[in-house]
Amino acid sequence: MRITPEKMNKLDGKVCFICGRYLLNWTDNDLAYLKVHTGTKAKASPDMYHLFACPSCGKIAHKRCWYDIGEKKIKRGWFKKPDWRLTCPSCGTALAPETSERVDWESGYELPSHPDSEVYELHTPDVIAWKAGSAIGKIGRAIGGVFQAVGLGSVTDPERSEIARAAQRVGKTIQDVAERVFRLKPTPAERSQMKELKCQNCGAPLPLPGSLDDAVVCPHCGTAHLL
Ligand SMILES: [Zn+2]
Ligand SMILES: [Zn+2]
Ligand SMILES: [Zn+2]
Structure with a gap:
């Protein structure tokens, strides 16, 4: 679900509940990779990153923060692959069935049960355009x-x-x-x-x-x- 500059106002000034950064700010770590099946890595173009709102409590975080913090490893013993469980760090709700098939971020990770097509998608050129436009708006108000x-x-x-x-x-x-x-x-x-x-x-x-x-x-x- 691509967020166009016209719709960015509602994200303005809001912070990621996991890392505390602004939702309209991103780092290289947040940028999306595509799922490619040849074993190579391909960054999405144009640059984009994703935000995901917990369906239970509504709090929003960078997808990367869900990947880093929201999804936890469950060890099943020495010889078994670990399972992964996606839970909301805020309200504790389990957001997907446990899975042992976790894809690395750079291999095109998607949130289990919440594919990229269903989460907020921000194209960085759109965000830059919105920020520039809102600066003009602030000049107007000033x-x-x-x-x-x-x-x-x-x-x-x-x-x-x-x-x-x-x-x-x-x-x-x-x-x-x-x-x-x-x-x-x-x-x-x-x-x-x-x-x-x-x-x-x-x-x-x-x-x-x-x-x-x-x-x-x-x-x-x-x-x-x-x-
Ligand atoms: Zn974050
Ligand atoms: Zn939640
Ligand atoms: Zn005109």
Whole structure:
């Protein structure tokens, strides 16, 4: 179940109940490997990692943490293979029948009874995009609100020529620019933190403004944004 950037808000700020790290942070150890049957190891591409919520108590942890901590070895004697038991470290519920067939992490481990297709799947490029977008959201809140929408007719002459130049950079003219213009006044520090800007009208990614540019125009819908 792939978690798209639009759905990441509900994971924001929540921590893994096993390791205490943020669910939207990961390490190389968390990254998924594919099940390949030739004995080789193959990392999933694009990079992804998984989160699993205990069906009994609802607490969420990295799949790697379930692998490391949630699944325990049960020794059956010297000559027998050990069995593995997946239990929730929080509520103690047994989450799968015991098994002796445990696949290594790097051979494409899946949680017993809870295959990857049924757990949260996070693609790291999606998470990075979400974090960049939410940084812009925080800038918006920090300056006392989101972008302010103004009419194209109300902008000053210098702003109008900035918009015309920004339109030119995406192959448009001022005639193509939509009537509703969005205005944001970031400080230099806020501007330096911008990693991604989204069109306030259609949501398409905007070209990142150069440090001297005071406007960007959405190549998709022609909406201008004053910075
Ligand atoms: Zn964890
Ligand atoms: Zn639980
Ligand atoms: Zn747009």
